[in-house]
Amino acid sequence: MPHSSTTPLKVMIVDDSAVIRGFLGKMLESEPAFEVLSTAANGQSAVTNLQRQRHDLILLDVEMPVMDGLTAIPLLMQAQPDIKIIMCSTLTTENAETTMRALALGAVDCIAKPSTTQDIYAKDTFRNILTHTLRGIGGISQNKAPTPQPQQEKPQARDNAAPRRTLRESSPTPTNAPQTTQEHVSIDRSKKTFTLRPSNQGYTGKPEILVIGSSTGGPNALFELIPHLKGVQIPIIITQHMPPTFTRILAEHIEQQTGVKAVEGAEGMPLLPGRVHIAPGGYHMQLKKNGPSTVITLNDGPMENFCRPAVDPMFRSAVKIYGEKIMAVILTGMGQDGMLGARDVVAAGGRVIAQDEATSIVWGMPGAVALDGSCSAVLPLKEIGPWLRKSSLRLA
Numbered sequence: 001m002p003h004s005s006t007t008p009l010k011v012m013i014v015d016d017s018a019v020i021r022g023f024l025g026k027m028l029e030s031e032p033a034f035e036v037l038s039t040a041a042n043g044q045s046a047v048t049n050l051q052r053q054r055h056d057l058i059l060l061d062v063e064m065p066v067m068d069g070l071t072a073i074p075l076l077m078q079a080q081p082d083i084k085i086i087m088c089s090t091l092t093t094e095n096a097e098t099t100m101r102a103l104a105l106g107a108v109d110c111i112a113k114p115s116t117t118q119d120i121y122a123k124d125t126f127r128n129i130l131t132h133t134l135r136g137i138g139g140i141s142q143n144k145a146p147t148p149q150p151q152q153e154k155p156q157a158r159d160n161a162a163p164r165r166t167l168r169e170s171s172p173t174p175t176n177a178p179q180t181t182q183e184h185v186s187i188d189r190s191k192k193t194f195t196l197r198p199s200n201q202g203y204t205g206k207p208e209i210l211v212i213g214s215s216t217g218g219p220n221a222l223f224e225l226i227p228h229l230k231g232v233q234i235p236i237i238i239t240q241h242m243p244p245t246f247t248r249i250l251a252e253h254i255e256q257q258t259g260v261k262a263v264e265g266a267e268g269m270p271l272l273p274g275r276v277h278i279a280p281g282g283y284h285m286q287l288k289k290n291g292p293s294t295v296i297t298l299n300d301g302p303m304e305n306f307c308r309p310a311v312d313p314m315f316r317s318a319v320k321i322y323g324e325k326i327m328a329v330i331l332t333g334m335g336q337d338g339m340l341g342a343r344d345v346v347a348a349g350g351r352v353i354a355q356d357e358a359t360s361i362v363w364g365m366p367g368a369v370a371l372d373g374s375c376s377a378v379l380p381l382k383e384i385g386p387w388l389r390k391s392s393l394r395l396a
Contacts, residue, residue, distance in 0.1 A: 008035035009138040010054070014046040014069070015039075015061040015088070020113070024059060024088075027127055033135055041065075043072025050079040056138050060107070062089040062098045070098055073105045084137050088113045096249040100219065108137060108361050109216045109334075112243035112281075125303075132306050136334035136364060137216060194370045196377065197346065207350070208234055208325035209271070210388070211318050213311030213341075215241040215333025217361025219250060221381055222331070226258040226276065228385025235271035235294070237285065237318070239311045241333065244281035247309075251278045265296045279309035286317035294321055305337035311365070315341025324349030329384060332360035336368035346374045353377040353384065 011034055015021050021039045028034040037055055040046040044067040046058065058076065060069045069087065076083055087102050087110040089095040099110045111133060114126055210232070214221055218240045229236060242250060247264050254262040254276055262276035263269070265285045271277060271294045279285035283298040297317075304310035311330075315338065318326055328345045330338045332355055342352045352374045354366035359381040370378045379387055 008033060009056045009134065010035050010037040011134065012037060012046060012049055012055045012058045013039045014041075014043065014058060014064070014072075016041050016064040020061075024130075027130060028134070031131060033131070033138075043067030043069060043075070046072055047075045047079055050076055050083065054080060055083060057134055058083060058085045059088045059111075059134075060085050060102075061113075062087060062095045062102070068098075070102055070105070073102055073107060077106050084108050086111060086133065086137065090114075091243055091245045093245060093249065096246045099246060100249055100253050103219050104223075109133060110242065110246065112246075129306065133334065137362065194375070194378070195373045196375055197351075197373070198376070206234075206325075207322075207327035209318060209322050210234055210236045210327050210329070211315060211345075212236065212238045212329045212331065213240075213314070213333070213338040213365060214238070214331035215307075215335065215337065215362070215365055217332035219253075221355065222250075222254060223257050224381050225329075225331070225385050226254055226260050226262075228389055229276075230258075230260055231274070232389075233273045235273055236276045237265075237271070237279075237287070237296075237314060238276060239279040239285060239309045239314045241307050241309070241337070242281050247278050247281040251276070254278070265298065267296065267298050269296045271295065279314065282308060284309050284313040286313055287321055288317070289321060305335055307335075307337055311338035312341040316344055319344045319348045319350070322350070326350030327388065328352040329388075330354040330366045330369045331381070331384075332362055333365035334362045335364050338365050339368040339372050339374070342369045342374040343372065351376045353379060353387065355384065356380050 011028055013021050013024050013036060015024070018041070025036045025039065029036050037053065038049040040049055042064040046060070060072065062069045073085060076085060085107040087099045087107050089099055089110065089112070091112050103110065111130060222238065222240065240247065240250060251262040251264045254260065260276055261274065262278060264280050265277045269277070271287070277296060280298065283300050284304070286297050286299065287294050288297045300308065304312050315328060326345050326348065328342060328350060330342065330352065345352055352369060354369045354375050356378050357363040357367060360366055366378070369375055377387060
């Protein structure tokens with residue numbers, strides 16, 4: 001059912017703490033974009049609420065009496081198959097493990113819940129992340145334009161040296177939103193076509209690094225893509241929008257489920273061929289030269305695109321070292337993080353591909369890159385890995 005852009009998003013808050021439910025409810029109802037339609041102290045009550053009345057979004061705690069969040073997810077999706085479930089849990093290893101399982105069951109994203117009510121009040125950042133995330137996920141149906149159709153670009157059609165254009169942001173900007181270090185631009189999502197770049201334009205040789213950006217729906221997309229990368233003899237670096245602790249668990253799950261070596265990035269860690277390096281939650285992961293080696297460097301500077309880690313700084317730093325020898329992939333995700341970095345990749349002579357709308361949980365990040373004209377290919381998720389192996393990557 002399409003959601004009117006003038007109708008508040010109907011939210012259910014599920015948490016066993018009445019205090020947390022109250023604080024989260026006040027945060028959301030202070031903005032006209034949201035209506036807290038119901039609350040629940042456990043998963044069973046949440047299922048009952050959903051059976052009685054449709055909701056747009058559910059903020060779901062992990063650990064609760066009677067029925068926990070993990071058990072509730074299949075029942076909630078049975079009651080309303082199009083419901084969007086966002087896990088909201090504290091930063092513990094146990095909760096991170098459970099949240100990874102929740103994402104596999106159908107939850108679309110996770111938010112790190114402050115451990116105390118004092119933290120909730122003290123950190124405007126949490127409020128900004130919460131409202132920005134819910135707007136983006138809740139806007140899936142209301143903002144989704146007809147699926148754009150690709151058109152092949154003629155080699156001379158795009159001038160990589162053209163200056164970047166600055167436009168107004170197309171989606172609502174949270175009050176007191178953190179400043180980013182790059183200009184903010186918007187994409188006209190009413191377009192029905194986008195232009196593909198010639199896949200070999202200005203490109204010489206095989207890439208020396210694979211860079212991947214993903215967000216909402218990203219973990220499951222990565223589990224689908226990465227098995228195709230076995231035997232690839234170049235480093236793989238990934239920024240997935242996730243909180244601290246969760247990114248370490250993600251790296252562990254990638255290695256367990258795909259058989260490809262995966263680690264959470266650390267300061268000074270050298271890039272190794274065939275290994276997946278995941279940006280740690282809370283830090284932008286960038287690259288620098290250390291003699292003949294390329295190593296990871298981390299910084300906790302300002303958020304970019306409401307994110308830390310963010311895709312754009314990772315792309316920018318990779319371009320400085322690898323230039324045209326970059327292959328970039330943008331997977332499902334909310335917002336447009338990675339779009340400006342993709343421009344830098346293309347300007348350097350590298351290539352960018354994106355996940356298509358039909359297989360994306362949210363066609364925000366990949367849609368922004370596609371509609372900006374940076375992509376050599378826009379593909380269903382299952383076709384991205386085979387495309388990379390066939391056309392680009394060095395194998396053992």
